[in-house]
Amino acid sequence: MEIKYCVACGALTELRIPEDDDHNRAVCKKCGEIHYQNPKMVVGCIPELDGQILLCKRNIEPQKGLWTLPAGYLECNETVVEGAIRETKEETRADVEIIAPYRLCNIVFVSQIYFIFRAKLLTRDFGPTTESTDVRLFDEKDIPWDNIAFIVIKKTLQDFFEDRKKGAFSFETFDLR
Amino acid sequence: MEIKYCVACGALTELRIPEDDDHNRAVCKKCGEIHYQNPKMVVGCIPELDGQILLCKRNIEPQKGLWTLPAGYLECNETVVEGAIRETKEETRADVEIIAPYRLCNIVFVSQIYFIFRAKLLTRDFGPTTESTDVRLFDEKDIPWDNIAFIVIKKTLQDFFEDRKKGAFSFETFDLR
Numbered sequence: 301m302e303i304k305y306c307v308a309c310g311a312l313t314e315l316r317i318p319e320d321d322d323h324n325r326a327v328c329k330k331c332g333e334i335h336y337q338n339p340k341m342v343v344g345c346i347p348e349l350d351g352q353i354l355l356c357k358r359n360i361e362p363q364k365g366l367w368t369l370p371a372g373y374l375e376c377n378e379t380v381v382e383g384a385i386r387e388t389k390e391e392t393r394a395d396v397e398i399i400a401p402y403r404l405c406n407i408v409f410v411s412q413i414y415f416i417f418r419a420k421l422l423t424r425d426f427g428p429t430t431e432s433t434d435v436r437l438f439d440e441k442d443i444p445w446d447n448i449a450f451i452v453i454k455k456t457l458q459d460f461f462e463d464r465k466k467g468a469f470s471f472e473t474f475d476l477r
Numbered sequence: 478m479e480i481k482y483c484v485a486c487g488a489l490t491e492l493r494i495p496e497d498d499d500h501n502r503a504v505c506k507k508c509g510e511i512h513y514q515n516p517k518m519v520v521g522c523i524p525e526l527d528g529q530i531l532l533c534k535r536n537i538e539p540q541k542g543l544w545t546l547p548a549g550y551l552e553c554n555e556t557v558v559e560g561a562i563r564e565t566k567e568e569t570r571a572d573v574e575i576i577a578p579y580r581l582c583n584i585v586f587v588s589q590i591y592f593i594f595r596a597k598l599l600t601r602d603f604g605p606t607t608e609s610t611d612v613r614l615f616d617e618k619d620i621p622w623d624n625i626a627f628i629v630i631k632k633t634l635q636d637f638f639e640d641r642k643k644g645a646f647s648f649e650t651f652d653l654r
Contacts, residue, residue: 305487307480320607323552339551340515341590374516375500379583379652380590401581401650406556413518413557430497471648473578475556
């Protein structure tokens with residue numbers, strides 16, 4: 301998002317490198333307020349029940365109509381675990397228990413850091429929400445690979461099924477540029 | 478930071494819960510722009526060379542004059558690994574090679590997510606910078622435990638030395654509230 305006006309005083313900003321800094325920032329021409337912009341964390345999970353994985357069909361852009369894992373922006377004053385549980389509840393109505401961190405993905409071109417946990421789906425009480433038109437459990441063989449919303453999710457799911465076959469999960473990071 | 482004025486049009490904002498949301502946001506009274514605020518990631522590392530750990534003495538507030546691991550805010554369009562290497566360079570002049578993710582700490586009350594790696598210090602060419610008045614290698618027995626700048630860093634270092642004794646490092650998360 302372009303920071304055209306100062307959040308502190310409403311005057312116009314200009315893009316320049318402040319003293320002792322080496323990045324361009326939107327600096328207020330009037331009061332000098334420096335506006336820092338930083339990557340956002342997206343937290344989510346892979347909810348598993350009896351070997352099946354819970355996916356949701358997106359009801360919002362981008363990628364409306366495609367399938368994804370429950371995930372969304374981390375809010376202020378919550379932990380990554382709390383955020384992953386909250387997003388899952390919001391998108392699928394379901395409760396999960398977080399097992400362990402599984403993947404961190406740096407999506408460099410949009411400055412998003414995905415942090416995905418493995419999780420145990422605690423209930424079969426799930427279903428559509430304002431954010432998802434459909435919420436369903438899938439066997440590995442039925443995953444709609446051609447209709448997964450984001451590359452980060454597709455790669456995370458592929459890794460997950462590979463690791464599950466091996467019977468060994470570890471936390472790894474990967475980058476998308 | 479309080480978002481008093483709209484970054485898009487400079488008009489006053491008001492704090493309210495937008496439609497289909499459940500958090501208060503600064504919403505522009507004139508153009509309706511919604512301003513989201515999210516936690517920031519702080520990335521850093523534990524640089525190790527011949528069993529010693531590199532610490533820096535802070536030259537900036539908060540906690541000016543106390544010792545810490547090299548770490549700082551992740552910037553847009555960089556990965557967590559790139560950020561940890563950059564911050565180490567900026568604060569100590571030293572080059573490091575990242576080994577593995579070690580600790581994620583949710584500092585809930587300030588909405589910061591610390592992400593700390595283990596790293597190999599590649600050089601003895603390190604020293605003071607604008608951000609650090611002193612940069613030094615410490616044996617475990619000489620770590621200035623009473624003068625470590627942040628609890629997150631103290632706990633991470635304590636865990637590190639414990640794990641090193643056991644000869645087994647794993648990635649873990651912890652919370653500070």
